[in-house]
Amino acid sequence: MSYCMCENTKLAMAQVLEAMAMQGPMFIEEMNKDEKRAYKDLFELCEAFIQQSEELEYIIERGEEC
DSSP, X not given: OOHHHHHHXXXXXXXXXXXXXXXXXXXXXXXXXXXXXHHHHHHHXXXXXXXXXXXXXXXXXXXXXX
Protein backbone atom coordinates (compact mmCIF):
# COMPACT_ATOMS: atom_id res chain seq x y z
CA MET A 1 0.00 0.00 0.00
CA SER A 2 1.36 3.37 -0.88
CA TYR A 3 1.86 6.25 1.50
CA CYS A 4 -0.40 8.38 -0.70
CA MET A 5 -3.31 5.94 -0.29
CA CYS A 6 -3.05 5.99 3.49
CA GLU A 7 -2.52 9.75 3.63
CA ASN A 8 -5.51 10.51 1.40
CA THR A 9 -7.75 8.14 3.35
CA LYS A 10 -6.58 9.61 6.65
CA LEU A 11 -7.42 13.13 5.48
CA ALA A 12 -10.87 12.07 4.24
CA MET A 13 -11.61 10.27 7.50
CA ALA A 14 -10.52 13.32 9.50
CA GLN A 15 -12.96 15.39 7.44
CA VAL A 16 -15.81 12.98 8.24
CA LEU A 17 -14.95 12.97 11.95
CA GLU A 18 -14.82 16.77 12.04
CA ALA A 19 -18.26 16.99 10.41
CA MET A 20 -19.63 14.46 12.90
CA ALA A 21 -18.24 16.45 15.83
CA MET A 22 -19.55 19.76 14.52
CA GLN A 23 -23.02 18.55 13.51
CA GLY A 24 -23.68 16.02 16.23
CA PRO A 25 -26.72 13.78 15.67
CA MET A 26 -27.80 15.96 12.74
CA PHE A 27 -24.88 14.50 10.80
CA ILE A 28 -26.81 11.25 10.50
CA GLU A 29 -30.37 12.55 10.76
CA GLU A 30 -30.00 14.79 7.68
CA MET A 31 -28.56 12.06 5.45
CA ASN A 32 -30.54 10.83 2.47
CA LYS A 33 -30.90 7.12 1.71
CA ASP A 34 -27.70 6.90 -0.36
CA GLU A 35 -25.67 8.82 2.20
CA LYS A 36 -26.87 6.55 5.01
CA ARG A 37 -25.94 3.47 2.98
CA ALA A 38 -22.47 4.90 2.36
CA TYR A 39 -22.18 5.80 6.06
CA LYS A 40 -23.02 2.23 7.08
CA ASP A 41 -20.59 0.86 4.48
CA LEU A 42 -17.86 3.13 5.83
CA PHE A 43 -18.59 1.95 9.37
CA GLU A 44 -18.27 -1.69 8.31
CA LEU A 45 -15.02 -0.96 6.46
CA CYS A 46 -13.63 0.72 9.58
CA GLU A 47 -14.48 -2.35 11.64
CA ALA A 48 -12.82 -4.61 9.07
CA PHE A 49 -9.77 -2.33 9.00
CA ILE A 50 -9.38 -2.56 12.77
CA GLN A 51 -9.78 -6.34 12.78
CA GLN A 52 -7.38 -6.91 9.91
CA SER A 53 -4.83 -4.46 11.35
CA GLU A 54 -4.88 -6.27 14.69
CA GLU A 55 -4.40 -9.62 12.96
CA LEU A 56 -1.43 -8.32 10.94
CA GLU A 57 0.15 -6.77 14.04
CA TYR A 58 -0.23 -10.10 15.84
CA ILE A 59 1.49 -11.91 12.96
CA ILE A 60 4.32 -9.36 12.96
CA GLU A 61 4.77 -9.63 16.74
CA ARG A 62 5.04 -13.41 16.48
CA GLY A 63 7.49 -13.11 13.61
CA GLU A 64 5.38 -15.26 11.32
CA GLU A 65 5.42 -15.12 7.54
CA CYS A 66 2.30 -13.78 5.81
